[in-house]
Amino acid sequence: MDDIHRYDEIINLPHHVSEKHPPLDKDSYAAQFLPFESLTGYDVVVEEAARTTDARVYIDDDEKTRLAAMLAKILRRKKEKPEVAVTYFVADKEKDGGEFTEIKGTVKRFDEIENRIIMDDGTLIPTDDVTDIKCDIED
Numbered sequence: 001m002d003d004i005h006r007y008d009e010i011i012n013l014p015h016h017v018s019e020k021h022p023p024l025d026k027d028s029y030a031a032q033f034l035p036f037e038s039l040t041g042y043d044v045v046v047e048e049a050a051r052t053t054d055a056r057v058y059i060d061d062d063e064k065t066r067l068a069a070m071l072a073k074i075l076r077r078k079k080e081k082p083e084v085a086v087t088y089f090v091a092d093k094e095k096d097g098g099e100f101t102e103i104k105g106t107v108k109r110f111d112e113i114e115n116r117i118i119m120d121d122g123t124l125i126p127t128d129d130v131t132d133i134k135c136d137i138e139d
Contacts (some may be wrong), residue, residue, distance in 0.1 A: 014047075031131065053096065056089050056097065057100075059131060067127075071107075071110065072137060074133070075107065075109075078107060080137070085134040086117065086119075087127045087133075088102075088103075088126075103119060107120070112132070115127050117130070
């Protein structure tokens with residue numbers, strides 16, 4: 001029973017206001033009771049899971065033949081520096097799939113050992129990833 005009356009002597013005292021520290025405004029007062037981020041990095045994982053990627057597209061043999069012929073035509077006329085637009089697939093480093101990218105420029109050379117196109121800006125494009133090549137050169 002003594003436990004109930006333990007604070008009787010202070011229960012009706014006025015609220016203490018510090019002379020050193022000004023009172024917090026409403027927002028600051030409320031912010032101290034906001035939950036902290038208990039799962040650090042969880043929002044990054046959720047964003048990564050929500051990020052979409054394109055599925056890789058494999059082209060048929062007829063299209064491969066057309067692209068090889070277009071590339072051969074470009075390489076024959078390389079000294080003229082024809083403007084080309086190459087669309088290719090770039091695999092995502094984090095998850096399955098990737099994205100299709102188009103680069104415009106001129107072809108510097110073709111690396112037969114690595115089987116890739118080397119653009120003048122240094123971009124390396126594996127020919128297995130190429131889905132389209134556009135160029136306005138005449139035969």
